[in-house]
Amino acid sequence: MKRISLVISDVDGTLVTPDKRLTDATVRAVRLLQESGIQFTVNSSRPPMGVRMLIEPLSLRLPIGTFNGGAIVGPDLTVIEQHLVPESAARCGVDLLNAFGADVWVFTTDRWLLRNAGGEIVPREMRAIQAEPVVVSDFDPYLARAAKIVGASMDFARLTECETVVRDTLNGTATVVRSQRYYLDITSPHTDKGTVVDHLSNRLAVPIDAIATLGDMENDLPMFRNVGLSIAMGNASAQVKQQANFVTTSNAEEGFARAIEYVLGRTKTEKIA
Secondary structure (H helix, E strand, O other): OOOOOEEEEOOOOOOOOOOOOOOHHHHHHHHHHHHOOOEEEEEOOOOHHHHHHHHOOOOOOOOEEEHHHOEEEOOOOOEEEEOOOOHHHHHHHHHHHHHOOOEEEEEOOOOEEEOOOOOOOHHHHHHHHOOOOEEOOOOHHHHHHOOEEEEEOOOHHHHHHHHHHHHHHHOOOOEEEEEEOOEEEEEOOOOOHHHHHHHHHHHHOOOHHHEEEEEOOHHHHHHHOOOOEEEEOOOOOHHHHHOOOEEOOOOOOOHHHHHHHHHOOOOOOOOOO
């Protein structure tokens, strides 16, 4: 394996625990990377406001991917690059998510908008991104500035049906992907988490094959393309695990820290788990 110079990690399901915490082992692992001369950043489906709490404990100094690659921000959350959902695709997406009974959220660069403050997944998102939603009666005034639209539902089978219909209907005019089993994301077309990997490779002059990436969901698969080392979490789906070079333990079992041990050459086995 070529020496890794840069590690890029997903956040939810990967870097943080199921209850959205950074463990001491995770913080130590990132510090060890940095002390070893290996750069580190994150690449998330979260909005920029949702990565703020990671910056200080992890000493993040590089650009950060947000909105599944729809926006890249600096460690001060200043927008470096942004791609919005086309307004027509945003309107269509909202209508389809409503038709399938999903709770609909609209994210702009700096706001989380919803119509139903009592949605069952709202408290989970508030805990994750440490931000309050703004309740609106109508999404229309905001759809020209939508960076991400989310359909939230605990009916996973119904959300899977919705995913197929939304993807087929939008037909490439937006990116449609699951970021969690309970979230269906609609983001800008022709951008994904791989866009962030390419941006960082060019910006930092780090060859793609000197980059390691970690993830757990389908939206993380574009990060696995062409990199020197791709690592799937133990809680990842079978599809994600099959497309990774290595599999670590779950995010409830210090899987991130164990993966970093491997990157640093401290684990000798071919498979971490």
